[in-house]
Amino acid sequence: MRAGTDVSTARAGTGPNTPWIPVCRLADLAPERGAAALVAGEQVALVRTVDDDVHAVDQRDPFSGAHVMSRGIVGSRGAALTLTSPMHKQVFDLRTGECLEAMGREPQALRVWPVRVTCGVVEVRRP
């Protein structure tokens, strides 16, 4: 199933008026392990926390350019909830996309996608 609802409006709009796009069921996501999703042609990394919150960020690792973020290790750093790139171990705050550890490179942030879970269905919206 490709979540292709209304690609044109999804592309054109930004901000609060873009539509929510259903992606999968919450039950499809394992806690604290990312999963990739194809959303209107773009790749998103979804992460379900132990408390059943879901976060979504770009699947593309801005440092290596490879689409691998969902395959990184989920964890915490202080109060931040983190996702570590599996490529060269840069660490990002899942809530804000901010790069917390750039491994000696110029920090680059991950784009965060708005997410909500409605009736057990995970929906995202273009940032």
Next chain:
Amino acid sequence: MVAHRLVEALRDRDTGGRWRVTVLAEEPRAPYDRVALTSYFSGRDPESLALGDRALWEHPLVELVRGAPVVAVDRAARTVTGRDGRTWEYDALVLATGSAPFVPPIDGIDRPGVFVYRTVDDVAALRGWVEQLKDQGRQVRGAVIGGGLLGLEAAGALQALDVRTTVLQMGTHLMSAQVDLGGGALLRRLIQARGVAVRVNAVTAQVRPGRAGRGERVGRLDLADGGRLDVDVVVVAAGIAPRDELARAAGLETGPRGGVVVDSSCRTADPRVWAVGEVACLDGACIGLVAPGYAMAEVVADRLLGGSAVFPGADTATKLKLSGVDVASFGDAAPAAPGALEVVYSDPVRGAYAKLVLSDDARTLLGGVLVGDASAYATLRPLVGTQLAGDPAAYVLPGLPEGARPGGDLPDDAAVCSCNNVTAGRVRAAVTQEGCTDVAAVKACTRAGTTCGSCLPLVKKLVGTELAKVGVAVSSALCEHFAMSRRQLFDVVRVSGLRTFSEIVARHGTGRGCDICKPVVASVLATLHHEHVLDGENAALQDTNDHVMANLQKDGSYSVVPRMPGGEVTPEGLIAVGEVARDFGLYTKITGGQRIDLFGARLEQLPDIWRRLVDAGFESGHAYGKAVRTVKSCVGSTWCRFGVQDAVGLAVELELRYRGLRSPHKLKLGVSGCARECAEARAKDVGVIATEKGWNVYVGGNGGFTPRHARLLAEDLDTATLIRTIDRFLMYYVRTADRLQRTAPWIDEVDGGLDGVRAVVLDDRLGIAAELDAAMAEHVSAYRDEWRATLEDPDKLRRFASFVNAPTTPDPSLAYVLERGQRRPARPDERAGARPELALVAGARLEVRS
């Protein structure tokens, strides 16, 4: 090289964007590491020599124009003109044109077959020439004119190309600029012992063609003393001459032996023109080393931003490995100071020579020369100008372990990293004032150790001492979630019997873990309970490699390595692997671990690939895990006429015994069938070498960044005792080593060192041998192939979906290019369509994308 450093430094510091930089480069490529030029011969492609982060050239305020030699500078108009007539205006002009090889005016020196050694193009032409001669099936003979640093490096390169090489040195001894007569004599013997001929006092008078019919190409050298030498190739390494032609033509002052004259701020008499690197003439001389050039680059960057830095003076210390011979010189090695004393230590049998130059009271170190064994270099170089803490001889006598050398605290102004001009004080400040708490942080913050790496042991020591001083007992905490070391964590988990990460972190740690502690806990649980990597909560702890049981590649695809114990594979096995590779379009390569790696598999293809491999009788090779990798072997007595034991048989037995064992770092073993050691077993964590009477076992070897030779643990063991010994050694290591600590550093740190290990493993001094034996027996009986188990479990297979909402759709960002008949990931420029002649391919069956 220096120009590159300048741009880097400027972009680093010019945060306000005051300067826009244009780099006009004569060579057709981005700045590269000339110092590592010779590695081109050992197969490094020129791309990998590129300096620094490529992103620098994409910075909006930086423009690199390649292949654009500048032919004129107009100081009045403040412009430079390129060969193609283009002009550029400047507010400041920095000349960093380096040097050209000096070619002495010898009759016939311009014949085909005579090369210089400065650029990638030079070495490529040299290699091409030699290979073309080799293709004619001849033994190629070569000569290097010049026996200095560069000449010896060129000789090493020729020798690596299988050229029978002679070095012709005009003076009395080799490397006369750096080492003295005694050191030079030993150096000559050591180099000759490695198969390179050396002639000193050899002045080349004429370069002549060979026999008739070979045209104008070089054939022989005539020497001034009447001698002659038949050669097919000649490398001229007789010195360098600064490329000051632009400055000369622009009316700037040049030095007595060339070079653009600058003051200590690297500025010429024209306040808008600067010179740095080899072309700069400071205090009457140019310096042919990269570290002083880098220092000049930093000075100019600072000045351009309104600072007042001055060039601190050059550290001309050098350390090299010339065809495997260590040579180092530092400080004032040919004493100019009145009354200076020399302590000379010479051991022709061991092949080591050392000279220390001391002040007249025999206390202050002024300089020195080390040949054959330069292990004291890292300790001694920073001590130049300071008083030695003990008997000078103690610093250079052989056999002293690194730590046992008189230490003494380094003065703050002692240079620790000469590549990046970092002093001991700077390293200390990084710890005490900037809050660095480990070597990695200090490297990032000071750049120490980031170029050649030879100063790293010293940097480590300094950081350790400094941390200890400020009471940060060099923390053994794993990460912010666990305040204990891996060893302590192992014991805690073993004793408590906890089996999930959630329980362990709730009871003994804080937070939700991270990419450091989660894989460690996964590894500990695997050793203790032999569960599958993807069972229950384990799955979330694994690095992507262990999670999908394959190795992540740069583009997000994976590589697949089936196990081939001992490097043995049947023809049917090879065919099966070949068929899988063909059907899935995988790039195929023989690894350094004697097996086959299949690259470019997509996440969602892994189960299908492995179903085929498992059906053909293969199992996981654990190339992805911190685990036992391979047992490398030679063919041994089965076929080899020298073999004294069945090396392959033992290697297969060991690999099947230890396969799947998870450990703090990768583990490699090797078995050689006789003392000739074709399996390189002593480069492995455990190396076994056959003897007439049984097996010798060595431990603590590795390759990698800090190669170590394995050391003898026990001799002439029968096979059963050998296996028991390795069982205990491995289990003891797995239980007590730190995270990412291989066996060599573990042995250095474990109680009692190697003797301590011997006492535990052979004499059961700790009384834990039975426990270790039982743990290994349990591992062996609990082993199951991870991939077979995964294929049998639909729950585990679900993890291989490419997308949760499109499980079999390939990652649309992957793109490949065909090269030498196989595919490889497309580079960014190829994706952008910059090289249309290369076909982009994607997908399993190499469909060609338009």
